[in-house]
Amino acid sequence: xxxxLIKLTDENYFSQEANQQYMSVSQxxxxxxxEAAALASxxxxxxxxxxxxxxxxxxxxxxxxxxxxxxxxxHPQIFTAKGELKANYRQANEMINCLEMDENFKQxxxxxxxxxxxxxxxxxxxxxxxxxxxxxxxxxxxxxxxRDFEKQWIEKEGRNxxxxxxxxxxxxxxxxxxxEILRQNTGIxxxxxxxxxxxxxxPPDKIILxxxxxxxxxGMNQVRExxxxxxxxxxxxxxxxxxxxxxxxxxxxxxDRAFHYTEL
Ligand SMILES: [Zn+2]
Numbered sequence: 001x002x003x004x005l006i007k008l009t010d011e012n013y014f015s016q017e018a019n020q021q022y023m024s025v026s027q028x029x030x031x032x033x034x035e036a037a038a039l040a041s042x043x044x045x046x047x048x049x050x051x052x053x054x055x056x057x058x059x060x061x062x063x064x065x066x067x068x069x070x071x072x073x074x075h076p077q078i079f080t081a082k083g084e085l086k087a088n089y090r091q092a093n094e095m096i097n098c099l100e101m102d103e104n105f106k107q108x109x110x111x112x113x114x115x116x117x118x119x120x121x122x123x124x125x126x127x128x129x130x131x132x133x134x135x136x137x138x139x140x141x142x143x144x145x146x147r148d149f150e151k152q153w154i155e156k157e158g159r160n161x162x163x164x165x166x167x168x169x170x171x172x173x174x175x176x177x178x179x180e181i182l183r184q185n186t187g188i189x190x191x192x193x194x195x196x197x198x199x200x201x202x203p204p205d206k207i208i209l210x211x212x213x214x215x216x217x218x219g220m221n222q223v224r225e226x227x228x229x230x231x232x233x234x235x236x237x238x239x240x241x242x243x244x245x246x247x248x249x250x251x252x253x254x255x256d257r258a259f260h261y262t263e264l
Contacts, residue, residue: 005021005022005118005125006018006021008022008116008118008127009116010114010116013116013127013129016042016044018127019041019042020042021125022118022125022126022127023121023124023125023126023127023227023230023231023234024126024127024128025128025173025174025177025178027042028173028177028223028226028227028230029170029173031226031230031233031234032170032226032230033243033246034241034242034243034245034246034248034249035233035240035241035242035243036240036241036242036243036248036249036252037243037246037247037248037249038233038240039233039234039240040248040252041248042234046248046251048247049247052088055075055077055078055088056088056089056091056092056145056200057145058071059071059075059078059089059092060092060095060096060143060145060198061131061143063096064096064099064109064113064131064132064143065113065114066113091200091202092145094202094203094204095145095198095199095200095204098198098203098204098206099196099198099206102206104208105196105206108141108194108196108208109132109141109196110132110134111132111133111134111135111136111137111140111141112130112132112133112134112135113131113132114129114130114131115129115130115133116128116129117129117130117181117182117184117185118181119180119181119184119185120184121177121180121181121223121227122223122224122227122228123227123231124227124231126177126181128177128178128181128182130142130178130182131143133182135186135188138188138190138191138192139191139192139193139194140178140179140182140191140192140193140194141193141194141195141196142171142174142175142178142193142194142195142196143195143196143197143198144165144169144171144195144196144197144198145197145198145199145200146165146169146197146198146199146200147165147199147200147201148199148200148201148205149164149165149197149199149205149207151163151164152164152165152168154167154168165197166195166209170219170222171195172211172215172216172218172219172222173219173222173223174219175193175195175211175215175216175219176215176216176217176218176219176220176223177219177220177223178193179191179193179216180220192210192211193211193216194208194209194210194211195208195209196208196209197209
């Protein structure tokens, strides 16, 4: 028996109810980070602290969504006591300008903005919100902000290795999932995904990234390999693993056993 799913709108897209009913790329990645924290966020037991980095990203996005004025009203913490924008958000304005002043950006970032789609993938219902979709020319764009374009350390198969910000933040998963859900909705098989990224440097750097067919496969394989476990934990069929390092795990930790210092 299929449960009826809520109709997603701009108002309820990020709601707890929408997150419970639909899988999303960010939710999938959250389960890949710490299952216990991801599950606690879904139930409302835990609320992730809104970091400045996250808020700067939202500020930047809201401009391109056309909702910056609303964002400013809803986030008084981005202003000083004198009513001026704090440095981080003045910097975000630089990042916005660096794209807005670019002729090529203006030609590429054309299409439907922030459109919501849903679809089925590996037996799960998914929701996506596409920054910019250009059906006519067959592509979609996702805007990203990042510290810089230097390679960053990650732990991969027990070893530290340096990767691009695309791999670090698992953006291939997003590109792959978006392409497939958009295929289901538009009927276009060969939509091409781009990431336009801007750095938080002064002055900001910027880049347009394209992807090869094998990149979409890498992203989709990461979903294929983990979705069953994620859905079992989400549906309460498997116990969530605690990472014991994230904010949620630290906040709920109990001193229930002693460790040897070499375990640290
Ligand atoms: Zn954790």
